[in-house]
Amino acid sequence: TQLLEQSPQFLSIQEGENLTVYCNSSSVFSSLQWYRQEPGEGPVLLVTVVTGGEVKKLKRLTFQFGDARKDSSLHITAAQPGDTGLYLCTRRGSARQLTFGSGTQLTVLP
Amino acid sequence: EPEVTQTPSHQVTQMGQEVILRCVPISNHLYFYWYRQILGQKVEFLVSFYNNEISEKSEIFDDQFSVERPDGSNFTLKIRSTKLEDSAMYFCASSSSGLTTDTQYFGPGTRLTVL
Numbered sequence: 001t002q003l004l005e006q007s008p009q010f011l012s013i014q015e016g017e018n019l020t021v022y023c024n025s026s027s028v029f030s031s032l033q034w035y036r037q038e039p040g041e042g043p044v045l046l047v048t049v050v051t052g053g054e055v056k057k058l059k060r061l062t063f064q065f066g067d068a069r070k071d072s073s074l075h076i077t078a079a080q081p082g083d084t085g086l087y088l089c090t091r092r093g094s095a096r097q098l099t100f101g102s103g104t105q106l107t108v109l110p
Numbered sequence: 111e112p113e114v115t116q117t118p119s120h121q122v123t124q125m126g127q128e129v130i131l132r133c134v135p136i137s138n139h140l141y142f143y144w145y146r147q148i149l150g151q152k153v154e155f156l157v158s159f160y161n162n163e164i165s166e167k168s169e170i171f172d173d174q175f176s177v178e179r180p181d182g183s184n185f186t187l188k189i190r191s192t193k194l195e196d197s198a199m200y201f202c203a204s205s206s207s208g209l210t211t212d213t214q215y216f217g218p219g220t221r222l223t224v225l
Contacts, residue, residue, distance in 0.1 A: 010114060042114075042201045042216030043153065088153070095166030096141060096205065098157040 004089055004101035012107040016078050021104040025073045030063035030092060032072050034063055037086040037103070046074075079108045112136040114217035116202050122223045123192055123224045128224045133202030142185045143203040143214060144177065147168070153201065159185065192224045 005024045013019055031050045035043035048055050048071060049065035056063045062075040076083055084107050090098040115134045123129050135142050138176040144156040158165040158179055180213045189196055199221050
C-alpha cells in the first residue's frame with residue numbers, strides 16, 4: 001500500500017499569518033493533486049502537479065512538487081478565514097482511482 | 111458551472127436493509143467513481159466505472175456492493191444488506207478522461223446512517 005503522510009494533522013493560526021503543510025510518500029508520484037474539503041461537502045480540486053520541481057501558484061496558495069516526486073508542500077500567504085478547511089493530497093492509481101492522505105485540518109481565526 | 115449531484119443528502123436505514131445511492135455525473139464525463147469517508151477517517155476509493163463496466167474496485171467493494179448506470183445520466187451505488195460499519199459519507203465523482211492530469215469532480219456526498 002502506498003501511503004501518503006500529511007503534516008501537520010491540525011493547524012490553527014491567526015488571520016494574516018503564513019503557513020505550510022506537507023505531503024510525503026515513500027514512493028514516486030506519477031501525479032499529485034491537492035484538494036480542499038469543507039464540512040459536509042465533497043473534495044474540490046485545487047491543483048495537479050506532474051513534473052518534479054514544479055511550482056504552481058493559485059492566488060495566495062503556492063504548491064511545490066519535490067524534485068524526486070515523492071513529496072509536496074502547500075504554502076498559504078496571509079491566510080484568511082475563508083481558507084479554513086481540510087487540505088488533502090492524493091495520488092492517482094493505475095485505474096485512475098485516487099488515494100487520499102489523512103489531510104491537514106486548517107483553521108484560520110479572525 | 112457543471113457539477114456532480116447526489117441524492118439523497120442523508121439516508122437513514124436499518125441494518126440489513128438495501129439502499130441505493132444516486133449520482134448524476136457531469137454530462138460529458140465518461141469515468142465514474144464512488145468513494146466513502148467514515149467519520150474521522152480518510153476518503154477511501156470504492157470503485158471506478160467506464161464503458162458500462164467496473165474498471166477497478168477496492169477490497170472494501172465486496173459482494174454486497176454493486177454499481178449501475180441505468181440510463182444516460184444516473185450512476186448508482188447499491189448496498190444490498192447494510193451493516194453498521196457501512197455508515198459513512200459516500201461521494202460520487204466523475205472525470206472526462208483517464209489522463210493522469212484529469213480532474214475528478216466530486217459531488218456533495220450522501221451521508222448514510224445505518225442503525
